[in-house]
Amino acid sequence: MTATALPAEPKLQRPPAERRYASELEKLAAEDESPRPPGWALSLQAARTFIVGDESRGISRKFVGDPSLIDRALVTLATNRGLMLVGEPGTAKSLLSELIAAAVSGDSTLTIQGGASTTEDQIAYSWNYSLLVSEGPTERALVPAPLLRGMSEGRVVRFEEITRCPLEVQDSLLSPLSDRVLAIPELDGDSMVFAREGFNIIATANTRDRGVNEMSAALKRRFNFETVFPIADFKTELDLVETEAAAALSRSGVPAPPSRDVLEVLVRVFRDLRTGDANSGRPQAVMSTAEAVSVAHAVGIKAWYLRGGTAVAGDIVDCMAGAAAKDNAEDLARLRRYLEQKAPKRKGPHWESLYQARNLLPG
Amino acid sequence: MIERLHVQGVRHHSPACARLVAERIEELRPAAVLIEGPADFNDRLGELALEHELPVAIYSYASTDLAVRRTWAPMCDYSPEWVALAEGRRAGAEVRFIDLPAWHQAFDGVENRYSDAERRYTEATDRLCRAFAVDNVDALWDHLVEVADPEGLADRLDRYFDLVRGEAETADVDTAREAFMAQWIHATLAATDGPVLVVCGGFHAPALRRLVALAATENEDAAPPPLPEPPEGTETGGYLVPYSFKRLDAFAGYQSGMPSPEYYQRLWEAGPEEAAATLVQRITTRLRLRGLHVSTSDLIGARSLTEGLARLRGHERPGRTDLLDGLASALISDDLEQPLPWTRRGLLTAGTHPVVVEMTAALTGERVGRLHPDTPRPPLVDDAEAEMARLRLDGDGPLRLDLAKPKDLERSRVLHCMRLLRLPGVKRDEGPTAGADVQAHEHWTLDSRADRLPVLIESGALGATLGDAAQTVLEQRADAETALDALAAMLFDAALCGRAHLTDRLGAAVESAVDDSGNLGEVGPALATVLALWRHDHLFGTAGSDLYAAVVTACANRLLWLAEGLHAGPGPADHGRLRAMRALRDAVRHAPGLTPPAASVAAAAQRIAIDGQAPPDLRGAALGLAWALGAPANAAEAAAGAADPDRLGDWLAGLFAVAREEVLAEEQGVVSAVDELVADLSEDEFLIALPALRQAFAMFPPRERGLIAERLVAVRGGGDARSLTRKLAVDPVVMAAAMALEARVEAALAREDLVFGGES
Numbered sequence A: 001m002t003a004t005a006l007p008a009e010p011k012l013q014r015p016p017a018e019r020r021y022a023s024e025l026e027k028l029a030a031e032d033e034s035p036r037p038p039g040w041a042l043s044l045q046a047a048r049t050f051i052v053g054d055e056s057r058g059i060s061r062k063f064v065g066d067p068s069l070i071d072r073a074l075v076t077l078a079t080n081r082g083l084m085l086v087g088e089p090g091t092a093k094s095l096l097s098e099l100i101a102a103a104v105s106g107d108s109t110l111t112i113q114g115g116a117s118t119t120e121d122q123i124a125y126s127w128n129y130s131l132l133v134s135e136g137p138t139e140r141a142l143v144p145a146p147l148l149r150g151m152s153e154g155r156v157v158r159f160e161e162i163t164r165c166p167l168e169v170q171d172s173l174l175s176p177l178s179d180r181v182l183a184i185p186e187l188d189g190d191s192m193v194f195a196r197e198g199f200n201i202i203a204t205a206n207t208r209d210r211g212v213n214e215m216s217a218a219l220k221r222r223f224n225f226e227t228v229f230p231i232a233d234f235k236t237e238l239d240l241v242e243t244e245a246a247a248a249l250s251r252s253g254v255p256a257p258p259s260r261d262v263l264e265v266l267v268r269v270f271r272d273l274r275t276g277d278a279n280s281g282r283p284q285a286v287m288s289t290a291e292a293v294s295v296a297h298a299v300g301i302k303a304w305y306l307r308g309g310t311a312v313a314g315d316i317v318d319c320m321a322g323a324a325a326k327d328n329a330e331d332l333a334r335l336r337r338y339l340e341q342k343a344p345k346r347k348g349p350h351w352e353s354l355y356q357a358r359n360l361l362p363g
Numbered sequence B: 001m002i003e004r005l006h007v008q009g010v011r012h013h014s015p016a017c018a019r020l021v022a023e024r025i026e027e028l029r030p031a032a033v034l035i036e037g038p039a040d041f042n043d044r045l046g047e048l049a050l051e052h053e054l055p056v057a058i059y060s061y062a063s064t065d066l067a068v069r070r071t072w073a074p075m076c077d078y079s080p081e082w083v084a085l086a087e088g089r090r091a092g093a094e095v096r097f098i099d100l101p102a103w104h105q106a107f108d109g110v111e112n113r114y115s116d117a118e119r120r121y122t123e124a125t126d127r128l129c130r131a132f133a134v135d136n137v138d139a140l141w142d143h144l145v146e147v148a149d150p151e152g153l154a155d156r157l158d159r160y161f162d163l164v165r166g167e168a169e170t171a172d173v174d175t176a177r178e179a180f181m182a183q184w185i186h187a188t189l190a191a192t193d194g195p196v197l198v199v200c201g202g203f204h205a206p207a208l209r210r211l212v213a214l215a216a217t218e219n220e221d222a223a224p225p226p227l228p229e230p231p232e233g234t235e236t237g238g239y240l241v242p243y244s245f246k247r248l249d250a251f252a253g254y255q256s257g258m259p260s261p262e263y264y265q266r267l268w269e270a271g272p273e274e275a276a277a278t279l280v281q282r283i284t285t286r287l288r289l290r291g292l293h294v295s296t297s298d299l300i301g302a303r304s305l306t307e308g309l310a311r312l313r314g315h316e317r318p319g320r321t322d323l324l325d326g327l328a329s330a331l332i333s334d335d336l337e338q339p340l341p342w343t344r345r346g347l348l349t350a351g352t353h354p355v356v357v358e359m360t361a362a363l364t365g366e367r368v369g370r371l372h373p374d375t376p377r378p379p380l381v382d383d384a385e386a387e388m389a390r391l392r393l394d395g396d397g398p399l400r401l402d403l404a405k406p407k408d409l410e411r412s413r414v415l416h417c418m419r420l421l422r423l424p425g426v427k428r429d430e431g432p433t434a435g436a437d438v439q440a441h442e443h444w445t446l447d448s449r450a451d452r453l454p455v456l457i458e459s460g461a462l463g464a465t466l467g468d469a470a471q472t473v474l475e476q477r478a479d480a481e482t483a484l485d486a487l488a489a490m491l492f493d494a495a496l497c498g499r500a501h502l503t504d505r506l507g508a509a510v511e512s513a514v515d516d517s518g519n520l521g522e523v524g525p526a527l528a529t530v531l532a533l534w535r536h537d538h539l540f541g542t543a544g545s546d547l548y549a550a551v552v553t554a555c556a557n558r559l560l561w562l563a564e565g566l567h568a569g570p571g572p573a574d575h576g577r578l579r580a581m582r583a584l585r586d587a588v589r590h591a592p593g594l595t596p597p598a599a600s601v602a603a604a605a606q607r608i609a610i611d612g613q614a615p616p617d618l619r620g621a622a623l624g625l626a627w628a629l630g631a632p633a634n635a636a637e638a639a640a641g642a643a644d645p646d647r648l649g650d651w652l653a654g655l656f657a658v659a660r661e662e663v664l665a666e667e668q669g670v671v672s673a674v675d676e677l678v679a680d681l682s683e684d685e686f687l688i689a690l691p692a693l694r695q696a697f698a699m700f701p702p703r704e705r706g707l708i709a710e711r712l713v714a715v716r717g718g719g720d721a722r723s724l725t726r727k728l729a730v731d732p733v734v735m736a737a738a739m740a741l742e743a744r745v746e747a748a749l750a751r752e753d754l755v756f757g758g759e760s
């Protein structure tokens, strides 16, 4: 807790949401007149504004999508039920859970990353073994993991990719969610940690992974489900890709992001491939908005550092071959078919450039 | 006088607006109430004053020789227009519709007069949605109007509509209607000295105020606008029709208005709390009927979510999306394939979650309107009801007709007319069809509970009797259609309906189209159809025999000509082509006087059969044709000539399509010849030949395939015939591919000297 260390702190690549938007959160809290649920840093109204934005108050729009989704998510948390965000990869589930945690608890860092080897140690608590040996199971020897911290501090815990965890590990959330209590049997007198107000869980799950339907019914019942969909509207998606790519490029020291025309081609290609059609079929790779942003980023970097100029549509092909169609021969073939059949039908110099670049595809 | 003008902009089908209209009439006691609605209906407003059960719609049509354009102006209990009519009448005001008639070009492409006009101009509404953090216009509307504080609603509506209208570039269609409405208002203000209340779509309200003020300052002529005349050759008219909530909710895109009619009906009758409670109940019932589990704790959860959502959104009382969102969160523990429909607009898409389907269906509701019995109806309705009663077709259940009996033939014709008009509850299960043998019986299933009235009224534009209306349907279709086979199908329908005039016309159209057609696949069905008509003519009695005979002749000659000239390489068997050859066979058999003599058809067929440039399926079919017509044909020998693995199956398909009976009648012959040919194929060749061979033998019905198998087994010296035709667990094509793969692996192993345990 040494505040003096702050100025010397190196620039983070991506500070957590509560740091990135610290001034917005501060402003919202100061102006907040609506009642706050116990343990919440903001009222539901202010939390919603934080996420969907309000131009007139200088609050940026951070998540693009149906505002009703945010409403349902916040009310779910306020009624003390867990929130499960499901959807295709790259639909901003993680971003959304980060933003909600930042708004509700002022802290989005209590995060558990789910995986096949996730253990209860990483979820609830573990022990400092040298202390354990010298003192036995005391509170001092206890090393709290995010769940224990969230419960004792009254904060939102984020559980990323929950369906990747073994089922019995997932089920360790049952009693924290339903009884709001965590037992630590090793401590003297069977100690129990009771959750403080403000504690809750936001889980995310990817529909391409092992589905949520394998989750135990008991655990499912303790969550309200929200499906996050890819952005429906073309222009909205394009706007988002444009802003996000420009921000990412400026962090990489590239002052000239790809032009809107080039990005328009990029986003159109992604949307076409995402829906797929009888002819080319749906790619295995994820054609998400997030992926489009990262391809736009790569395109910008390449043009700037390798050619010293701005990107042309042809660069997209190269970067997609490396990124979107990673190690999948079929996807590569799909992309080639798309470039050969669809691209020449679209009008404009950028589509022409895209079409010409089809030869850059490997193989 | 402009201060006597009160323009109340409304959203069509909005309960809050309907309530507001009632209040304004109560407080203004207007001398006149002018309503956005078809002015050509003004002398029939009495029909609307009858005691109907809503929803009903004013249905308008404009029919020309080419097409009928149809427009509906649906009204329900909570329509502001309906309330304006009823309350205006009660208050003793002069009540008038002041909008252009539905046939006017301003309504081109409009099916729903009461759709939301502003739907076409979305920029302002999009911005409002962002500002209020709602998903779409419907949610915005509920937020600002339906569940908002009624206090100050009129001002809020004015500001809302000013904003929406303020930025929109209006289209000409709106300009024409607004000019007409403004002229009515101006004239009414001049003719009365009391207050005048205008009830119109809010999008038009600012423009009407402006236009009327302008007319007043410029002292324009204060005569009501003359009702425009429909264009020459267009017949127009309108009737009240019973309507339903399902139809009201099914308009999509620019045609749509407020969704969820049953929800708003409840809101209108009992307020938001009651509406929510009733609908939760109905949804629960529906879900349980579908076997979907809903527990009490789910419902408690939904309720607290709905309350929480209403509070977050600043609603004192729960609104439609608060209710839906709460239920969706509480009841669905799955990932969704499709977004919740109330977050987007439009119809349900495939893949919508079953719980969501039931929820939206409950909010749509099943209410069906009913007209007061005194409501005038188009003559077609009375004709249809009289005919059905006279011929005793108003009953239920199966009906068997013998077309040789005059009375039954008459009944059949009426039923076919009803079928063509798509009246519900009329279904033919069996009867004469093109390409089949003569059949004198017809089986129908009737259901008198089906709601036929709306369709009948709406078909009123097509003619005054069932026969005339059906004829119009066919004529309009015929005008739009040039494909020979489609024309022939219509000809068949016309004959079934007993429309002699039309059969003449269509027959002539078919005859003249025959010579232009270069496509066997088109001429074939036409021949089959007309041949069937010619053969059935003693039953149908349309006295078309001469015409049909001429068409049969034309088709047969054309077919033969086209078949002889057809050159193409091998390719998958073309079934249209094969059907054509079969139709030719039937024509020569059943109408020998109308076709070239059997001997010369057979001779031509034999020429095609040996024509190396003809495709294999056609050659097989030609051989079959010659054989079927009694010419000497040695199919077994010919098969040997077509033994290429990539032709054999297609050739056989052609042969079997035309000469199935002949093949079966042989004890030995082509089938055993094929058996030998197949046995001689290498495994690779077999793999190539297999798919087409399977298709060819699929031409035999299962029983006949069994027969063939028995013979083969006998030739081969015994075994179980059934095992040959048994349905295999694995597709034989897959199996053959697997065998081929195995052979290749073995060859590779052998080449590399890797065979285990065996001396090579």
Ligand SMILES: Nc1ncnc2c1ncn2[C@@H]1O[C@H](COP(=O)(O)OP(=O)(O)OP(=O)(O)O)[C@@H](O)[C@H]1O
Residues within 6 Å of the ligand: A062, A063, A064, A065, A087, A088, A089, A090, A091, A092, A093, A094, A095, A096, A204, A205, A206, A231, A240, A244, A289, A290, A291, A293
């Ligand atoms: N609707 C959206 N609103 C805002 N940003 C979006 C949206 N969709 C995609 N993005 C962009 O994509 C990124 C989303 O990535 P994120 O990791 O949150 O997705 P995810 O759904 O968690 O994916 P995964 O399933 O792979 O974990 C955001 O950082 C943002 O740049």
Ligand SMILES: [Mg+2]
Residues within 6 Å of the ligand: A093, A094, A095, A160, A204
């Ligand atoms: Mg994620």
